[in-house]
Amino acid sequence: MKIYCIANQKGGIGKTTTATNLASVLAHKGFKTLLIDADKQCNSTDTFRAKTKDTATLYDVILDYDHPLDINEAIQHTLIGDIVAADPLLKGAESILRNDAGEEYFRLKDALEKLTGYDYVVIDTAPADDKLLKNCLIAADEVVVPITADRYGVQGLADLHRTIQQVQKRSNPGLKIAGLLMVKYKERLKLTQETEYVLKQAAFKLQTKVFDTKIRESTGTQMAQAERTTVVKKYYANEIRKSTTAEDYIRFTEELLRGDK
Template sequence: MGKIIAIANQKGGVGKTTTSVNLAASLGALEKKVLLIDADPQANATSGLGIDVESVEAGTYQILEHTVTPQDAALECSAPNVDLIPAHIDLVAIEIELVDKENREYMLKQALASVKDQYDYIIIDCAPSLGLLTLNALTAADSVVIPIQCEYFALEGLGKLLNTIKSVQKIHNPNLDIEGLLLTMYDSRLRLSNQVVDEVQKHFNDMVFETVIQRNVKLSEAPSFGESIINYDAASKGASNYLSLAQEIIQKNSNN
């Protein structure tokens, strides 16, 4: 039975897509079968894995509408053992189209029921908002990874996200778990980075992943080549950080 993990934070620029793509690729490199779902209309996870967004005919939009099955929408991408359900800018319209539908929060959950057994992990890259798309992801997910940037306003908005997760647990998905808080864009030379790490660990202690994602030029370069960090530069700090995160998640889930 595959585990569905949503990567969510309504703040933009915290490393959600970087984490979704590279966690999926790292799990794939560790011989897990992975499905990555791009649930962000910006479609950065799609282009970041070498798929031309304009050529996408079936993707997250169609599986939310239930006009295509996830099996038919899934594409092979540049990362080994990873299939991708791509996004397209048309995903922007889905929130309006789903508004009148019954059980609108459960569309993704229903669609994924048919493929859950075919993958070890299903990773959902959420949009930077707490709208209906993210709600669908949280309702479908078993757990959520929350990337937190090691910067001044790091904890701003986190309370709002945790409240959203609480209400999803109460109303739509009692089994939703927080997989962990992931510190990203860490620069050991900056006092501020170290302060944020200390503060997050102090407030949330065992909810925080041991792995910290460091600032790494290669991580920012990889998407422009349509590759994950594992393919682009397996020897980089970014690759070893994400492999370590993947191992931490595998370890955690094998103990449960």
């Protein structure tokens, strides 16, 4: 089982869109895929049409110290895909996770060790440097970092790099940064030499690469979000004739999988 964590401590960078569409492509390719929403905003949960009330969520799996739930019992099988839903109660994660010799950082990893029947897990994270993010990084095999193709998109990468280095040093030495994924890319606006240099320098410092695939913007993405689905799923279902965003996420997933071989 391979576990991908989608992370960037800067908000509005396209983490949820990347996580949900990556999960959709993997599932369409025939891989048994589980999406985990670790963001209290519950955007991936909403996209997958999952429930947050009167049902088991990620909160019950990793934050209920008295009666932690087996992760297999928290999986919702929706029309969009399989998901462990987020919960607004995750906003209290920092205070709930106890300082018990660092064991609080391994709660998601421990939970995933009980997961059965899946080829891939995709984790959507919140734009924050906290114990919940560290839980996700410790549980993951690889990190995908969505980033906008401009100087401002690089802001916050230094903090993320430090967090990843701490996790690699202390808790998960096998954690790998799969690469920086350029999102919200506008094809007509060619990358300037300066911007290309900044992105390559950022990738070099993180000891990774910039993915060849760039995710272009399209109106189909907004339409899919409004309909609580993924643009990839609409594309595969022939509900939209053409979508540069869906095509790009399919190419990105194939590039990601090639890098794993």
